[in-house]
Amino acid sequence: MQGRSVSGQFRAVSQGVLSRINGPVIRRVIPLLLAVTVAAVPAVLATPAQGAAGANLYIVQGLPGRTLDISIDGHSVASGVQAAKLVGPFGVSAGQRMITAKQGGRVVIQRQVTVGSGASIDVVIHQPASPTGAPVITSYPNKLNAVPKDKAALRVAHTAAVGPADIRVNGKVLFSNVANGESLDVVVPAATYKVEIVPTGATSPVVLGPLDLPAKAGYLTRVFAVGAPSQKTMTVAVGTIKLPSSGSGKPVLVNTGTGGQAAGLDQARNSAASDSGLWVVVLLAGLFAAVLTVRKVAGRAVARKAVRR
Amino acid sequence: MPSPGADGGTSTPAPSSAPGFTSQITPTVPLPSDPVSAPSGRVGTPAPSQRVRFVPEQVVLPGGASAPVLTATTVNGQLQVPAKAQRVGWWDGGAQAGDPFGSVVLAGHVDTKTEGLGFFARLRRVKAGEVVVLNGSGHAASYKVRSIVSVPKDALATKSGAFSQTDDHRLVLVTCTGAYDASRGGYEDNLVITAMPVDLAK
Numbered sequence: 001m002q003g004r005s006v007s008g009q010f011r012a013v014s015q016g017v018l019s020r021i022n023g024p025v026i027r028r029v030i031p032l033l034l035a036v037t038v039a040a041v042p043a044v045l046a047t048p049a050q051g052a053a054g055a056n057l058y059i060v061q062g063l064p065g066r067t068l069d070i071s072i073d074g075h076s077v078a079s080g081v082q083a084a085k086l087v088g089p090f091g092v093s094a095g096q097r098m099i100t101a102k103q104g105g106r107v108v109i110q111r112q113v114t115v116g117s118g119a120s121i122d123v124v125i126h127q128p129a130s131p132t133g134a135p136v137i138t139s140y141p142n143k144l145n146a147v148p149k150d151k152a153a154l155r156v157a158h159t160a161a162v163g164p165a166d167i168r169v170n171g172k173v174l175f176s177n178v179a180n181g182e183s184l185d186v187v188v189p190a191a192t193y194k195v196e197i198v199p200t201g202a203t204s205p206v207v208l209g210p211l212d213l214p215a216k217a218g219y220l221t222r223v224f225a226v227g228a229p230s231q232k233t234m235t236v237a238v239g240t241i242k243l244p245s246s247g248s249g250k251p252v253l254v255n256t257g258t259g260g261q262a263a264g265l266d267q268a269r270n271s272a273a274s275d276s277g278l279w280v281v282v283l284l285a286g287l288f289a290a291v292l293t294v295r296k297v298a299g300r301a302v303a304r305k306a307v308r309r
Numbered sequence: 310m311p312s313p314g315a316d317g318g319t320s321t322p323a324p325s326s327a328p329g330f331t332s333q334i335t336p337t338v339p340l341p342s343d344p345v346s347a348p349s350g351r352v353g354t355p356a357p358s359q360r361v362r363f364v365p366e367q368v369v370l371p372g373g374a375s376a377p378v379l380t381a382t383t384v385n386g387q388l389q390v391p392a393k394a395q396r397v398g399w400w401d402g403g404a405q406a407g408d409p410f411g412s413v414v415l416a417g418h419v420d421t422k423t424e425g426l427g428f429f430a431r432l433r434r435v436k437a438g439e440v441v442v443l444n445g446s447g448h449a450a451s452y453k454v455r456s457i458v459s460v461p462k463d464a465l466a467t468k469s470g471a472f473s474q475t476d477d478h479r480l481v482l483v484t485c486t487g488a489y490d491a492s493r494g495g496y497e498d499n500l501v502i503t504a505m506p507v508d509l510a511k
Contacts, residue, residue: 054336072338091336098347111350118334123350137350148402150474151411157353174409175358182356189410189475247402250472252386254465257485257496259420262430264489 053117057097058088062126062159062226063135064233068108071100084226086239089120099137101125111137120144120241122222124159129180131161131228138181142220148247152190152215154223157183161228162207164200169193169213176200190217197225208234218243361510362407363445365399368415368482371439371454376428378415378445394418394427404478406443406450407510411474413443416483419496429484432500441480441504449511452480452504459486459498469501480504 059070061081070078070087078087094117100110113123120142128136140157147153156167158178167175167184170193175184177200196209207229215221219240227233257263369375379391381398390398397417404411418427435441435454443450460469462485471481480503487498 054334056334073340075338077338090338091334092338093336093340099350110347112347113350114352124353138353139350140353148474158356175356177358178356181351181353183353184356184359186360187362187405187408191475248383248400249386249402250466251383251388251400252466253462254388254390254416254483254499255462255485255495256390256416256427256429256483256499257419257421257489258494259422259425260489260491260495261420261425262433262486262489263496265426 054091054093055115055117055119055121056089057092057113057115058086058090058120058122058239059099060086060122060124060126060159060224060226060237060239061101062124062224062237063108064127064227064231064235066103066108068101068103068125071098071102073098074100083233084224084235084237086122086222086224086237088239094119099123099125101135109135109137113137113139116141122157122224122239124157124224124226126159126224126226127161127228129161129163131231133161136181140183140222142222142241143185144220144241144243146244146246147187147218149245149249150190150217151187152217153185153187153220153243154215155183155185155220156223156225158225160197160208160225160234161230162197162199162225162234165197165207165225166200166202168196168198188215190215195223205229208236211236213238216240218245360407360409361448361450362405363443363448363450363510365406365413365415365443365450366445367443368397369442369444370431371435371441372431374428374431376417378443381416388416390416390418392421394421394424397428400472403472404474406445406480407448408478410476410478412472412476412479412481414472414481414483419484419486419500427484429482432482432484432502433486435482435502440507441482443480450480450509451507453507454502454504455479456503457500458503459500461497462499465499465501469499471501471503478506480506 059078061068061083064083066083068081069076070081072090072092077090081087092115094115096112097115098110099113101108109125115121122140122142124138125135126138127133138159156175158165158180164177164179166173167178178184192212192214194210195213196206198204198206208225213223220243221238221240224237226237227235365378367375368378376395376397378397378399380401382389382401388400397415400414403414406413417429419430420426435457437454437457439454441452441454465471471483482502484500485496486500487496489496
């Protein structure tokens with residue numbers, strides 16, 4: 001069943017992605033960079049100004065069946081990157097950065113990406129909605145806003161060769177009508193969610209999943225749907241970034257009444273209600289007395305008129 | 310299970326939300342020696358169904374009375390509600406308005422020694438089916454009152470579910486009610502009003 005094999009593929013991919021990021025890529029990159037710097041003209045290679053604001057770039061290889069060598073501004077940062085792998089972060093200077101992906105020495109795609117200082121950006125090499133279309137590069141800035149400690153930020157990007165999709169989480173549509181190139185972000189309680197991707201407005205066919213997506217507390221988890229369901233290459237790439245922490249723990253006590261006036265109001269209302277019979281009598285007695293007085297006064301006035309005549 | 314710390318590079322991610330924030334990222338990829346030009350890559354855009362979420366800055370009760378909402382933090386287990394009786398606090402560990410899950414919790418004084426009746430004394434008049442609106446950052450979210458209960462203060466955290474972040478999204482309004490005992494520092498109970506979202510935050 002396609003679903004099961006994709007799910008198994010996801011688990012293998014996710015393990016592969018994360019071990020890659022931690023170890024071999026970085027260790028391989030540094031000697032490579034050193035080799036490049038030694039060979040090049042010294043003046044140009046002055047380390048970008050100490051303290052100059054830079055940015056972090058991550059690269060997502062979203063082209064099924066390809067093994068890509070990635071360069072930034074002509075400098076190799078990762079080689080032999082397989083589909084659904086996420087590599088980085090690579091520290092770069094702010095400005096226009098050239099991203100080049102090659103396979104066997106031939107350029108597969110090359111695009112300029114604008115990078116702001118202090119930014120964190122996922123640069124995704126992926127298929128357009130049609131699986132036969134030429135590869136594209138789409139960049140997604142990562143919002144690194146703080147979250148409370150038991151919450152998780154999620155950003156899901158549709159970078160797969162399939163039409164607009166709904167992303168169902170634990171059986172409910174959480175993101176609807178997401179087209180190729182678009183993304184959605186959300187903050188959820190940290191948990192592992194069952195995720196399925198279906199054509200928008202439908203419940204089948206399930207083009208991806210159901211798969212278990214861990215949304216880790218205190219992290220931004222970026223999920224990239226890549227590949228082509230029609231070619232059975234649909235899968236996900238996942239990466240996480242630790243976020244600053246905000247907010248405070250659950251209160252045990254909420255003390256929101258220190259004067260007692262509200263309770264006093266209740267008491268007055270309650271006692272008025274029970275004495276209301278007495279008040280009515282007093283009121284009527286007052287009215288009766290007023291009526292008598294009016295009649296008396298009116299009587300005197302008539303008498304005076306009568307006397308005048 | 311994926312291992313933690315995927316961000317194992319040589320750079321430290323910097324929060325980009327603070328204006329004028331200077332990044333500590335030192336670039337390790339040198340600038341190009343001979344730049345080549347190429348078309349620009351695309352920039353991902355949010356899908357139209359992107360949810361709006363915001364920290365509430367104002368609460369409007371049925372009938373139209375409104376109050377400013379300030380951030381309230383829990384210190385030593387006690388929620389630090391704004392001292393001023395006409396202001397309401399938003400618990401900063403809870404959901405923001407518009408989130409898919411979790412309670413947005415607002416708490417305010419029913420009364421204070423110095424100011425008398427507080428804004429949330431009005432909660433005692435609220436009825437099921439009425440609508441409460443939260444506003445903030447140019448957005449709005451409406452919630453329809455589903456339940457009004459009073460719970461002993463020492464059971465608020467454990468029995469009311471008011472602070473749960475894993476249930477469906479809701480608005481929870483908390484104040485005090487019940488018998489008042491000055492010698493014991495205040496009211497015996499909390500009044501907890503739960504309201505469910507009418508629609509997505511806009």
